[in-house]
Amino acid sequence: DRVLSFCLRHTFLVFLVFVGTAAASVWLIQTSPKGFFPQEDIGQISVTTIARQDISFDAMSRLQGQVASVFSHSPYVDHVAWSAGSGNNALNQGQLFVQLKGKDQRPDIEKVLADLRKQLAGVAGIETYMQPVQNLRLGSRSSASAYQLVVQGLDTGLTDIWAQKLNDAMAADHASFTDVTSDLQNNALQATLVVDRDKAAQLGIDTDTLRSALYGGFGTDQVSTIFGSADSYEVITELDPKIEWSPERMLAIQMRTASGSLVPLGAFARVDRTAGALTVNQLGQLPAVTISYNLPQGVALGDSVTRINALKEQIGMPTVISTTFAGTAKTFQDSLANQGFLVGGAILTIYIVLGILYESFIHPLTILTGLPSAVLGAVVALRFAGMDLSVIAVIGILMLIGIVKKNGIMMVDVALELRREGMSATESIHKACLMRFRPIMMTTLAALMGTFPIALGTGASAELRQPLGVAVVGGLLASQALTLFVTPVIYVYMENFSGWLVGLWSKRKGEPGSVEAGDQPSLFKPREDMLPEPQRAAAE
Structure with a gap:
């Protein structure tokens, strides 16, 4: 009661506190790290492996087995399933699915990933990219890492060059990015057999004979079928898979001539070795390279977007090369652009509904003055908890808009009723605060007890x-501490402002009871017709 009386006597000081709270809320929202959805720990890891572009399937399988062995021997891993060169991937890529043990038998997933990265660094010849599996995943693109950036241009060679430069710059920035890779596959070592057709014709070897002979050794030439009692088996010829092939070894393959003699393949052919592309990716009929990356612990997705733009300027990327985010990163950008409209729309809707209920344009604003303190408390709580301003946190702030305004509604409802009974604005809001203090505290405590377990982060997928829980708890605590004293002061100002507008309108219309000349209405001093009945009679 004494604190409230002090605030009502020093309204301008309290008003400055309100303005400072609103300014601090805007500044914190603008400077807070922006994120999308928090990373869950459901105990599963998706792993992509990439080896050199010209690796054979057998060599890739051996390396993939070594990677799987590292996971299998980890004390945090329950089981591993893996494949190499399957599906739509190139032969130099593989996939692993890792199931971790329960949370009571291991640390959090970030520490598990850090430990596994150290162990996997000892496997030479293959790179490993890990990302935790999420229950909620937006964005249709799948890649080695969680977030994607698409580099496009009209010229394939120029696009590849600048995509590689940006990829290298991001990989070197360990503070902002991790697990940086791209789908650029343009450096595979290829062997091309060039046949001298004139020499081959002199030996009686035509193109079909040569193709058939080589396909029988290196392809999948089915020569027979073995039928069993319940199944059948295809018989496929191949050269000894243990042979380590080289251009010289290939040119030593014996070919039968038209006369029946054997000649080496090198008698009429040679092997040219060149670097070529395994795949050429396009997006919208333009050459495209997708760079995928993960974020180190503590780095927000919004900060990484800003850092990528800075790296583009740093390396001097030309304007003919464009970059766009894809998958989860693109969905994040779209959601970030709409968050302001979402919050503004919610506030506007509440204002319209309250305006209809109170038949006033003024007092809905009085009720909404509790929002800056709630937003300030929510963002400060997120900062202290080390969390970014994610979509889930914004949902918590939207909940706060509905929860916090009930404090103002309780006070303003009673104050307006007391005003109709003849009390002054200051007396009515003072008495209303005292009368509604217990319901305000009880409803706030009920909301706090409901969201506090969420803020503690216990249970499955609690991350x-x-x-949401942290934002609501922080916002409720801050708004409860401030709205009980700020809202009454704003109410008094709004009542004075309303009376000032009425007097000004009456003067312009020249209606009876208008303000006399020289008796200008004051914004900070109540008019006489706003005073209680006894005081009004004395004034007359």
Whole structure:
């Protein structure tokens, strides 16, 4: 009661506190790291492996087995399933699915990933990219890492060059990015057999004979079928898979001539070795390279977007090369652009509904003055908890808009009723605060007790919900501490402002009871017709 009376006596000081709170809320929202959805720990890891572009399937399988062995021997891993060169991937890529042990038998997933990265660094000849599996995943693109950046241009060679430069710059920035890779596959060592057709014709070897002979050794030439009692088996010829092939070894293959004699392949052919592309990717009929990356712990997705733009300027990327985000990163950008409209739309809707209920343009603003303190508390709580301003946190702020305004509604409802009974604005809001203090405290405590377990982050997939709980708890605590004293002061100002507008309108219309000349209405001093009945009679 004494604190409230002090605030109502020093309204301008409290008003400055309100303005400072609103300014601090805007500044914190603008400077807070922006994120998308918090990373869940459901105990599963998706792993992509990439070896050199010209590796054979057998060599890739051996390396993939070594990687799987590292996971299998980890004390945090329950089981591993893996494949190499399957599906739509190139032969130099593989996939692993890792199931971790329960949370009570291991640390959090970030520490597990850090430990596994150290162990996998000892496997030479293959790169490993890990990302935790998420229950909620937006963005249709799949890649080695969680976030994607697409580099495009009209010229394939120029696009590849600048995509590689940007990829290298991001990989070197360990503070902002990790697990940086791209789908650029343009440096595979290829062997091309060039046949001298004139010499081959002199030996009686035509193109079909040569193709058939080589396909029988290196392809999948089915020569027979073995039928069993319940199944059949295809018989496929091949050269000894243990042979380590080289251009010289290939040119030593014996070919039968038309006369029946054997001659080496090198008698009429040679092997040219060149670097070529395994795949050429396009997006919208333009050459495209997709760079994928993960974020180190503590780095927000919004900060990484800003850092990529800075790296583009740093390396001097030309304007003919364009970059766009894809997958989860693109969805994040779209959501970030719409968050302001979402929050503004919610506030506007509440203002319209309250305006209809109170038949006033003024007092809905009085009720909404509790929002800056709630937003300030929510963002400060997120900062202290080390969380970014994610979509889940914004949902928590939207919940706060609905929860916090009930404090103002309780006070303003009673104050307006007391005003109709003849009390002054200051007396009515003072008494209303005292009368509604207990319901305000009880409803706030009920909301706090409901969201506090969420803020603690316990249970399955708690990481996804925790920012919502932290934002609501922080916002409720801050708004409860400030709105009980700020809202009454704003109410008094709004009542004075309303009376000032009425007097000004009456003067312009020249209606009876208008303000006399020289008796200008004051914004900070109540008009006489706003005073209680006894005081009004004395004034007359």
